[in-house]
């Protein structure tokens with residue numbers, strides 16, 4: 001349900017980034033937006049005539065304090081939008097001023113003097129949602145679009161904004177409604193104790209819907225990676241050169257490097273743009289047997305980061321014996337789920353043993369084959385000197401290649417938002433309860449209840465069903481002026 005929450009007043013805010021700039025835009029939206037703007041916007045020494053306003057038109061003139069001595073505050077361009085053809089769906093005005101902080105502030109004061117109110121965070125977008133300019137998932141995409149810093153996250157946000165995700169949800173919803181109508185039919189005739197609904201059709205519809213929901217849930221891993229950077233865990237035993245590698249990738253001394261085993265205790269995360277893709281590199285505590293409490297906690301974190309990562313860079317010190325190299329590789333290979341993750345085994349410190357490369361690489365190839373069999377496509381083996389930078393180019397190429405393979409494996413619709421993912425998870429659980437209920441012969445009215453729950457969760461994504469609390473938390477995260 002969308003309520004027209006306090007949109008009977010007119011709001012204003014600076015829509016551009018705070019601070020000094022060439023120009024700034026002040027936004028005004030609400031039933032009296034046009035009147036208020038015309039009181040402070042003058043052409044030829046007179047307030048701009050209201051009856052001249054048509055939608056999508058811009059005018060040049062002056063901002064004037066009408067209550068004072070009519071001093072000109074700034075020369076501006078004013079664009080008028082007429083309801084419902086505006087971003088918010090209300091009468092709106094955008095005033096482009098010179099980007100002085102003083103001018104921006106003073107203009108806001110003038111508008112407030114005319115009766116406007118300062119907008120709350122996200123209030124313009126919230127009004128657009130209330131006026132059905134878009135659904136909730138699309139409103140959230142506005143925030144993602146503004147935050148996008150690379151091609152991939154921009155593409156995903158644009159797709160969501162254009163309604164790609166919402167359409168996928170509509171398909172799901174209509175499937176669920178079909179199931180509900182089959183079950184409700186049965187409910188209507190329950191006293192006659194007849195099963196009207198075709199149970200086979202019902203089951204196959206349920207399975208189909210569940211598969212669809214799960215597919216969307218699965219896309220969250222990649223969606224999240226695109227939005228927040230693909231998580232790349234740098235792992236290995238102590239002193240293998242993990243922190244040296246992090247620094248080399250970032251091109252700065254971010255992590256402490258030393259020849260003391262166990263230097264890194266906590267994880268260190270840094271996001272970096274590599275050829276247009278965001279990677280989130282995570283340097284971890286080196287893995288070894290230890291009784292030291294803090295180090296132990298650090299190592300537990302390392303294991304958690306390994307399971308959360310899409311890509312694992314497993315560092316192995318290649319100055320060790322072949323037997324030790326094999327054991328290190330086995331240890332890492334056993335920690336990876338190659339169905340979900342890609343592993344890059346890096347034989348580090350190649351500068352110290354320039355002749356051993358081929359032998360070590362062959363050894364790791366056969367070890368990988370033994371442990372993961374046909375999934376070997378998900379394991380890369382390379383030599384590297386994190387210290388001299390030799391092999392770093394090749395590693396960066398490999399990372400781009402892995403990212404391209406990840407991208408090629410998904411549909412256009414990706415779930416990128418935790419709130420959406422959780423709603424899908426609840427919907428999936430409800431659907432599971434429906435299937436189980438049918439199998440166990442649970443009374444149809446209880447099964448129908450689970451179905452309604454599934455519908456409720458899907459509806460909560462697009463905002464068909466929302467509470468004030470949910471809306472407040474979503475729009476509260478926007479900046480003022482959005």
Ligand SMILES: Nc1nc2c(ncn2[C@@H]2O[C@H](COP(=O)(O)OP(=O)(O)OP(=O)(O)O)[C@@H](O)[C@H]2O)c(=O)[nH]1
Pocket residue numbers: 237238239240241242243244245256257258259260261262263264265284285286287348349350351352384385386387388
């Ligand atoms: N020769 C050489 N030395 C390296 C290389 N990479 C790292 N080292 C050295 O190995 C030692 C350990 O490096 P770190 O980067 O601190 O190793 P780490 O894996 O982060 O170690 P922990 O944090 O203790 O787990 C340092 O003395 C580095 O200078 C390399 O490619 N070649």
Ligand SMILES: [Mg+2]
Pocket residue numbers: 242243244255256257263264283284286
């Ligand atoms: Mg370290």
